[in-house]
Amino acid sequence: MSDTTLQLPAPLPLTTFSEDEILFRDNIRQFADDKLRPLVKEMDEKGVFDHHLIQQFFQLGLMGIEIPEQYGGGGGKFFEAILAVEEMSRVDASAGVIVDVQNTLVNNALLRWANDEQKKRYLPRMASDTCGAYALSEAGSGSDAFALQTRAELKGNDYVLSGRKLWITNAKEAGTVDPAAGYRGITAFIVEKEFPGFTVGKKEDKLGIRASSTCELILEDCRVPKSNILGEAGKGYKIAIETLNEGRIGIGAQMAGLARGAWEYAAKYAQERKQFGKTIADFQGIQFQIAQMATEIEAARLMVYNAARMKDAGVPFVKEAAMTKLFCSQVAERVTSLAIEIYGGYGFTKDYPVEKYWRDSKIGKIYEGTSNMQLATIAKLVLGGK
Ligand SMILES: Cc1cc2nc3c(=O)[nH]c(=O)nc-3n(C[C@H](O)[C@H](O)[C@H](O)COP(=O)(O)OP(=O)(O)OC[C@H]3O[C@@H](n4cnc5c(N)ncnc54)[C@H](O)[C@@H]3O)c2cc1C
Numbered sequence: 001m002s003d004t005t006l007q008l009p010a011p012l013p014l015t016t017f018s019e020d021e022i023l024f025r026d027n028i029r030q031f032a033d034d035k036l037r038p039l040v041k042e043m044d045e046k047g048v049f050d051h052h053l054i055q056q057f058f059q060l061g062l063m064g065i066e067i068p069e070q071y072g073g074g075g076g077k078f079f080e081a082i083l084a085v086e087e088m089s090r091v092d093a094s095a096g097v098i099v100d101v102q103n104t105l106v107n108n109a110l111l112r113w114a115n116d117e118q119k120k121r122y123l124p125r126m127a128s129d130t131c132g133a134y135a136l137s138e139a140g141s142g143s144d145a146f147a148l149q150t151r152a153e154l155k156g157n158d159y160v161l162s163g164r165k166l167w168i169t170n171a172k173e174a175g176t177v178d179p180a181a182g183y184r185g186i187t188a189f190i191v192e193k194e195f196p197g198f199t200v201g202k203k204e205d206k207l208g209i210r211a212s213s214t215c216e217l218i219l220e221d222c223r224v225p226k227s228n229i230l231g232e233a234g235k236g237y238k239i240a241i242e243t244l245n246e247g248r249i250g251i252g253a254q255m256a257g258l259a260r261g262a263w264e265y266a267a268k269y270a271q272e273r274k275q276f277g278k279t280i281a282d283f284q285g286i287q288f289q290i291a292q293m294a295t296e297i298e299a300a301r302l303m304v305y306n307a308a309r310m311k312d313a314g315v316p317f318v319k320e321a322a323m324t325k326l327f328c329s330q331v332a333e334r335v336t337s338l339a340i341e342i343y344g345g346y347g348f349t350k351d352y353p354v355e356k357y358w359r360d361s362k363i364g365k366i367y368e369g370t371s372n373m374q375l376a377t378i379a380k381l382v383l384g385g386k
Contacts, residue, residue, distance in 0.1 A: 015301075024076070024080055025087060028060070028083070032088055033091065036091050036092055047211060048213075049211040058127075061073075061127075063107075065081040066103060066108070066111060071119065071123035072124045072128055082104075082308040085097075085103070085254050086253040086256055089257030090260050093208070097209055098169075098173065101134055104246050104249070105132075108246050112243075117227070130174075132174060136148075138163065143372070151163060152187055159187075159229075161189065161223075161224055162219055162221055163219050164201070167367075170212070172213030188229070196223050199217075202216050208359035208362050249307045252307065252328040255325075256304050258332055259357075262357035263294060263335055269343055273344075289338055296334065303323065318377065319381040322374040322377040322381075323374070330371075333365070336361045339354040
């Protein structure tokens with residue numbers, strides 16, 4: 001090798017964080033432990049997220065992580081949004097998904113597709129006080145995400161939207177902004193809660209992430225100004241798909257975070273609980289379970305970090321995002337299930353925190369594309385489109 005050969009610096013481990021990233025992560029971790037954890041059980045029981053906590057999310061800068069500073073946001077990277085979702089989900093996956101939907105779906109779509117005027121109008125609100133929701137699914141349109149029935153008809157300067165969106169996360173909390181897809185040559189709209197003809201319908205009573213609201217959105221001749229089209233008319237398909245590609249890394253982070261939260265409880269309990277005159281962590285059978293869980297969580301996190309760094313580096317990441325969501329949701333379900341077993345009978349009760357982690361893990365295989373849909377994407381890409 002000659003002296004003039006250019007060499008790239010040695011690649012850094014994926015778990016190498018910048019000083020800013022460490023500070024950011026540690027702040028969120030502390031907030032989640034101190035302020036969020038004491039409220040988690042009650043929010044889960046009531047199925048309602050504490051409104052003051054959401055205000056604190058805004059104050060901490062968690063709801064506009066990637067929004068440029070000129071609009072009042074944090075001016076951060078996608079990787080930081082992912083760290084926030086992971087850290088919040090370690091304590092509560094409902095908190096994780098509120099932060100996730102806001103940053104990886106709604107803000108992301110606005111940053112990428114909104115025009116300058118829309119950015120000026122909406123980004124400062126998203127960064128400071130307005131919760132967003134991403135409304136694609138309908139009763140008859142889930143995996144087949146574009147079998148949409150909602151209609152958008154142009155009348156003068158407004159589109160008139162009619163239809164019902166189902167399963168919409170953050171719908172109860174959403175302050176003003178809800179992008180909703182139209183039909184055929186699909187178009188995405190920015191819909192404010194105050195627009196005439198818009199109502200939030202039934203709230204679902206769910207197995208897991210109970211504090212995160214999931215509601216129907218009803219559009220009854222809802223008038224949306226033409227200027228509120230997101231991107232171009234007829235380009236909603238691309239917007240919805242590309243937004244979800246990024247969102248899936250967020251769900252991976254949610255699942256990796258909650259798996260770690262459950263693991264921490266299980267590892268601690270194993271070192272306290274005594275049977276046969278020893279702690280159960282003295283038994284090799286339990287040690288091996290805890291080691292297996294830790295290994296799977298490590299693999300899940302590395303997939304999340306790699307996909308997020310790929311996104312920030314501007315290289316294609318669709319396959320990695322699908323693999324990340326698929327794998328992390330599998331790990332989350334396995335790890336949280338084992339955590340219950342390590343707690344024995346106590347783990348099966350609501351007096352201990354692990355059963356909630358298991359219930360919360362289940363959604364990872366369903367929303368933002370079921371596991372089968374992730375496998376379909378991965379198969380298409382690894383088989384070269386055949
Ligand atoms: C708590 C929660 C929050 C949600 N939040 C949002 C949100 O914020 N915004 C939003 O737009 N949507 C949201 N959703 C909707 C979610 O994305 C859909 O539920 C999901 O995409 C699956 O659609 P579906 O429920 O209609 O199931 P279906 O599509 O009916 O799927 C049923 C089963 O059939 C399988 N299946 C379907 N087609 C195929 C195929 N071609 N090959 C193999 N298997 C197949 C699926 O994998 C699944 O196992 C949310 C859902 C829940 C439960």
